[in-house]
Amino acid sequence: MQEISLNILDIVQNSVRAGATLIEVELREDTDEDILSFSVKDNGCGMDSDMVARVMDPFVTTRTTRKVGMGISLLRSAAQATGGDVELTSEVGKGTFIEARFSYSHIDRQPLGDIAGTMTALISMNPEIDFCYRHTFNKRVFELSTKEMKDILGEVPLSDPTVAAWIKDYIDEGIANIYGGAE
Amino acid sequence: MKSLAELQALKQKAIENVNLRKEREDGTRVVVGMATCGIAAGARPVMTAFLEEINKRNLQNVVVEQTGCIGLCRLEPIVEIYAPGQDKVTYIKMTPEKVARIVSEHIVNGQVVSEYTIGSAGM
Numbered sequence: 001m002q003e004i005s006l007n008i009l010d011i012v013q014n015s016v017r018a019g020a021t022l023i024e025v026e027l028r029e030d031t032d033e034d035i036l037s038f039s040v041k042d043n044g045c046g047m048d049s050d051m052v053a054r055v056m057d058p059f060v061t062t063r064t065t066r067k068v069g070m071g072i073s074l075l076r077s078a079a080q081a082t083g084g085d086v087e088l089t090s091e092v093g094k095g096t097f098i099e100a101r102f103s104y105s106h107i108d109r110q111p112l113g114d115i116a117g118t119m120t121a122l123i124s125m126n127p128e129i130d131f132c133y134r135h136t137f138n139k140r141v142f143e144l145s146t147k148e149m150k151d152i153l154g155e156v157p158l159s160d161p162t163v164a165a166w167i168k169d170y171i172d173e174g175i176a177n178i179y180g181g182a183e
Numbered sequence: 184m185k186s187l188a189e190l191q192a193l194k195q196k197a198i199e200n201v202n203l204r205k206e207r208e209d210g211t212r213v214v215v216g217m218a219t220c221g222i223a224a225g226a227r228p229v230m231t232a233f234l235e236e237i238n239k240r241n242l243q244n245v246v247v248e249q250t251g252c253i254g255l256c257r258l259e260p261i262v263e264i265y266a267p268g269q270d271k272v273t274y275i276k277m278t279p280e281k282v283a284r285i286v287s288e289h290i291v292n293g294q295v296v297s298e299y300t301i302g303s304a305g306m
């Protein structure tokens with residue numbers, strides 16, 4: 001993947017396929033600790049310990065359209081190339097937690113890329129799923145919960161193109177603010 | 184600075200669209216393949232471009248959806264369009280640049296952009 005935000009999009013798709021109704025995405029950038037990490041937590045179908053052990057293997061998939069699952073192993077090699085790694089815990093019927101850590105300053109670390117585009121795509125394509133997004137840059141935080149938005153919007157779905165355009169701008173602005181805005 | 188209060192105002196505008204959409208069941212569906220293969224090949228900016236173009240033209244009867252792996256990884260990004268009264272049309276190797284033309288020629292005017300379809304790839 002050319003951007004870490006594309007890995008995030010891909011990893012969250014696993015949660016969507018797992019039937020999650022709540023997906024929490026947390027992204028942490030800490031330049032002092034030299035870490036960029038993200039985690040995805042879902043309440044989907046989960047995996048047994050056997051599956052968790054095998055899932056880092058590129059040849060493991062429950063897909064029927066092709067034999068090779070690539071998402072998690074791609075993410076793992078990207079993280080390891082920077083001296084980081086991926087951790088995965090899961091429980092059948094409860095859900096899954098996956099975290100990827102990258103060294104922030106490592107030359108082989110992909111840029112974060114268009115994370116607002118990723119979150120907007122996820123939210124507008126899956127209006128029935130509740131998303132929480134929390135983004136920390138050093139000590140500054142941007143947070144978003146689609147539950148709040150749904151309460152305001154009522155019968156207007158998050159998939160409405162006008163709403164989607166607004167969400168993208170809202171996230172872009174929130175992130176620009178934690179990168180540069182006033183404390 | 185944007186705030187959630189703006190959503191309230193947006194809702195008033197969007198609600199008219201929702202009602203319009205309910206009246207016309209004859210909507211078009213744009214389905215973007217968003218499995219790992221699609222994402223790696225550039226599906227996200229294609230999807231964003233569709234949303235933006237539909238919003239810009241204020242098209243009320245078009246929805247953008249995602250699907251998993253269509254099973255043709257080397258032709259990704261793949262977009263399928265289901266227009267009323269038409270067979271499914273599959274566009275391959277999509278880019279954001281191709282989106283405006285597909286929206287205006289195919290979705291608005293019903294003319295399939297043949298050169299971007301799977302048929303033109305000799306398949």
Ligand SMILES: Nc1ncnc2c1ncn2[C@@H]1O[C@H](COP(=O)(O)OP(=O)(O)OP(=O)(O)O)[C@@H](O)[C@H]1O
Binds near residue numbers: 014060071252
């Ligand atoms: N959040 C999750 N909940 C439940 N099962 C999961 C989750 N994430 C991954 N899995 C399981 O692990 C398998 C491997 O995932 P991975 O993302 O590596 O490949 P894939 O999703 O099968 O295919 P690809 O990502 O290449 O489109 C999945 O097929 C699925 O069975």
Ligand SMILES: [Mg+2]
Binds near residue numbers: 010
């Ligand atoms: Mg996957």
